[in-house]
Amino acid sequence: MTTTPRPRPEVLRYTAFSRDPDGGNPAGVVLDATGLDDAGQLAIAAELGYSETAFLTAPPEGLGGEPGRTFTARYFSPKTEVPFCGHATIATAIALASQIGPGDLLLSTRAGTVPVTVTRDASGGYLATLTSVEPEVTGIADDDLAEALAALSWPAGDLDPELPPRIAYAGARHLVLAAAGRARLADLDYDFERLAALMRRLDLVTLQLVWRESATVFHVRDPFPVGGVVEDPATGAAAAAFGAYLRTLGLVEAPVELTLHQGHDMGRPGLITVSLHSDDPFVRVSGTGVRIPDGG
Incomplete structure (x- = not known):
């Protein structure tokens, strides 16, 4: 019996902390990384070459948060996984807002739970605010x-x-x-x-x-x-x-x-x-x- 491999997930590219695609910090964003193992995520991050790429999957049980707006987030650089990445979180939140609208998001990361709020700014673009874990x-x-x-x-x-x-x-x-x-x-x-x-x-x-x-x-x-x-x-x-x-x-x-x-x-x-x-x-x-x- 053969298993049909999952198609390669879509990799979005967003820049964070700038309204100019040539400014700020570019990040990869995979909004559905279901089925990707660690090696697969690292391979995508290395191929893309940005400092980090974020990968979203379903949230852990009991996290809470609004259904459809709560996720597990992992972050990979071209060489290794990092526990948390701020610019990729901002990029991911804005990518999500473009598909499901602004509002509150909840991310389960290796560092802990990170709430993010996305609003429309005065120019009509998106502004994302993350709240850190305890410093x-x-x-x-x-x-x-x-x-x-x-x-x-x-x-x-x-x-x-x-x-x-x-x-x-x-x-x-x-x-x-x-x-x-x-x-x-x-x-x-x-x-x-x-x-x-x-x-x-x-x-x-x-x-x-x-x-x-x-x-x-x-x-x-x-x-x-x-x-x-x-x-x-x-x-x-x-x-x-x-x-x-x-x-x-x-x-x-x-x-x-x-x-x-x-x-x-x-x-x-x-x-x-x-x-x-x-x-x-x-x-x-x-x-x-x-x-x-x-x-x-």
Whole structure:
């Protein structure tokens, strides 16, 4: 008896944190990954070549949420699965909204349950807001920090002393390093394998490299060698972790809205909004998105 193989699922391409298909961070979106095993999902992500591709299947029993708007979400880079990806979540939510309309969604991820709300913005496009899992901020050992700076070729004197290095988590772990000047952030030329080795050892997904323009406006960059990508153009998970970092260290006071500019140094400008509320510990990350035309 032979089994007819399932047809290859449709892979949508959306950019997140920009209304321009050439801006923000592109993500693959598979709205029905039923029947795809880990190897199949990884193969699609590797073939597509984006920093992450999201794969949706039926939700686990007992999750709750509205039927037809609740899913299991998994995220694969070209090299590995990651527990959570913010930009692919934004892209997925907007892809879903284009088919089932705006409203509330609920995603079961490896990091935990992530609610997402999609609304129409003033231009008639979609705006998606995800709510993080509970965040955590921890220190980094001096030797590990020295290794990270060596891999980046960043002298310790180029760091902003008012934004100390920390490891921040809001679904995935990121090392936050703050540059004292915009030029330091712009000059990113790192040792790919050396940094990847450190990140694997520390279970980091990206480095969140930042420069503070003002109290609530930041420019950020995210090396992602563990995913097989030199740099992530716009990183929602790291943005959520960074919001938690700022609040935990008392660098901002909730309620507050933060603006993160990312991708400008790569020629893919994107805009990420991070909101901190005073009545809960979670971080909200918002962004626009748009489908990338076939052949684009």
